[in-house]
Amino acid sequence: MVLVIEDDATLNRLLVRQLTQAGYVARGVLRWKDAQRVLTEEEPAAALLDMRLPDTDGLSVVPQLREVCPVVVLTAYGAIEHAVKALRAGATDYLAKPVRGEELELAIGRALERASLQRDGMFWKDQLQSIVSGRMIGSSPAFRHATSLVDMVAPTDQTVLILGESGVGKELFARAIHDASPRAASKYVAIDCSTLQANLFESELFGHERGSFTGADRRKEGLVEVADGGTVFLDEIGEVSATIQAKLLRILETGTFRRLGGTKDLRADVRFVAATNRDLQEMVKAGTFRADLYYRLSRFVVDVPPLRDRGDDIITIADCFVTDRAFRRNVPKRLGPEAKRALLAYHWPGNVRELKNVVERAVLVSGDRETIGVGELGLTPEPRAPETKSFRLEFDSPPTLEEIEKVYLTRLAGRSDLSRADMAAILGISERNTYRLLAKHKLR
Ligand SMILES: Nc1ncnc2c1ncn2[C@@H]1O[C@H](COP(=O)(O)OP(=O)(O)OP(=O)(O)O)[C@@H](O)[C@H]1O
Ligand SMILES: [Mg+2]
Secondary structure, X not given: OEEEEOOOHHHHHHHHXXXXXXXXXXXXXXXXXXXXXXXXXXXXXXXEEEOEOOOOEHHHHHHHHOOOOOEEEEEOOOOHHHHHHHHHOOOOEEEEOOOOHHHHHHHHHHHHHHHHHHHHHHHHHHHHHXXXXXXXXXXXXXXXXXXXXXXXXXXXXXXXXXXXXXXXXXXXXXXXXXXXXXOOOOOEEEEEOOOOOHHHHHHHHHEEOOOOOOOOOOOEEOHXXXXXXXXXXXXXXXXXXXXXXXHHHHHHHHOEEOOEOOOOOEEOOOEEEEEEXXXXXXXXXXXXXXXXXXXXXXXXXXXXXXXXXXXXXXXXHHHHHHHHHHHHHOOOOEEOHHHHHHHHHOOOOOHHHHHHHHHHHHHHHOOOOOEEOHHHHOOOOOOOOOOOOXXXXXXXXXXXXXXXXXXXXXXXXXXXXXXXXXXXXXXXXXXXXHHHHHHHOOOO
8 A cells, every 4th residue: 555645635536536547545644633643554665755844853754754654855946955864864766746657666766675674684684683683694714714614623523722812702612503403403511711709600500419518418410411412611611710621621531420529439421612712821820720621621622712813704794784683773873984994903802892883883883874874883993002111131141040030120120110920921931830930039
């Protein structure tokens, strides 16, 4: 049905007749109030809207009406500025009065065609939505390399360690490994190792026997039993205590474990995937992460690249998020060229998670404007890296290594602007070793 909203009764009748002759079902109303009543009963395929109505200004209702169907506005002859305003407000097309028959048909035909394209677009966006919420987007070489590792390792029972900065998508990768594995039909259990206290964590993971601690009034199965046949994802593995590290090593090596307070060795058929954004190697050096567990976990590593190394993926992902957000709010949105350039230039310390937040916010603050500009992204440029100064150590005669070490450390230790962590970072060693060296040279 094509809805004709025109207060000139003669013109209204004429338009309805022309549309009917052209094969459309048309319905005419004289006022916006009547149009609203029709809209509660029926959803027109298109609407012809007069810009001047007795009970409203046509322009002001365009945004509302176009949510329902494509809108073609009728303007007085020569009132081109009205037409432009209407198009800006979201009308698909305009017709100047007096309306010629073939022009009317053409305009309505175009409007309907566009509406059907939009419907198809919606279908596509629906699909996209499920991709955005579940699947990983990207085709850059760095990203493809990482996903190819997933394809390689998923079909096996190999333990996988996923590394990468915060927000790069490690959780999605873990899930992808499970989904592409023969265990996909069984359970996938994710445990955040950073949120639970050590003893609670142990009972969560391995279960407990009755009476094993105060409050343990029943025997409880651990997640490794719950996930039998499936996958256990140990998120933030860098946070687990020494006790749990030992137990994890055991289950990884032998496939057996004991419930808290239990004496029987139990067997679990689970595949482990672990992830962390910490530098485990450094933790091993510092003595806070067991070397044997690290070697066991790191036999197969998937390094998820930071977003800044994924080139145009930044835009592809951003576009998907924009479309997804805009679709939910039922407004057309796109990223302007300047905004795209800014996205590409930014360093993304928070990676995909940050990109998602930036885009969601931009869609909100851009209001009715279709194009998202660079200002709406609210990106702050990268803080400039501290100037690298040349660094010289002077000796009267060729020094021994020991002497270099001592002079260098004395120099660093004399700088009041450096914390021990800063010193460790400059030296490229752990804080613990920094501490040791300082003690050795009696510098602390
Ligand atoms: N390639 C991608 N395509 C689409 N969305 C992605 C992609 N990678 C990550 N995301 C989304 O980015 C967000 C952060 O991802 P995720 O939680 O997996 O990061 P993480 O590496 O586990 O971060 P953290 O170390 O902070 O736990 C999630 O909303 C996720 O859906
Ligand atoms: Mg995570």
